Amino acid sequence: MTENAGIHIDKLIYAIALLDGAKRIHSSATGADISRIGIPFYLLIGFSIENGLKALLEFQGQHQRELQRSHDLANLLAKTDGLCERLWPGTVKDVEHLSRYHKEYWFRYPERAATADVYKAESACMMVDHLLVQVAHLIGYRG
Incomplete structure (x- = not known):
């Protein structure tokens, strides 16, 4: 196993923590x-999405x-690869809007x-x- 083998999991966990922070602000x-x-x-919210997407892309072989x-x-x-098809209708447009x-x-x-x-x-x-749950499914994270 290489040194970077689990970095996508760490990045997804970080994305989840950022979302938790946003939820705390909202609450x-x-x-x-x-x-x-x-x-x-x-x-x-933006950094949560970014880290979630990067976790998936790293898992899918994109270079860090x-x-x-x-x-x-x-x-x-x-x-x-495969994420957009799993997302709720309108989610892709929402992410594009925030981009x-x-x-x-x-x-x-x-x-x-x-x-x-x-x-x-x-x-x-x-x-x-929802986006992060779908990323987790695609990378096999059950955390």
Whole structure:
């Protein structure tokens, strides 16, 4: 077994932890408008999706070095084998929609985040949770 053999599992676990952080932010302000929690919430949502997709791509044989600097969620999703077909209708479009904000760092810098057109926190959490469950199934993780 190579040194990097389990890195995709670690990356998936990290993605799950990031989603958990987003859920905690949401639960701390239940019913609040997304403008109140959006910046930290969507920062975590974007990185959760990114790490989940990279976990799958690494499992599927993509080189870690090639993926390392990519924050383009739409491109990462398009490179996966078998994931899009497993996702709920509309999920691919949702990830593609968030991709621009994530790759252009809208949630890292406040001057851009104020104009992002995003979904309600509940919807985002459900979508990312579903995506990560499907990634886990494809890589055989039963954690």
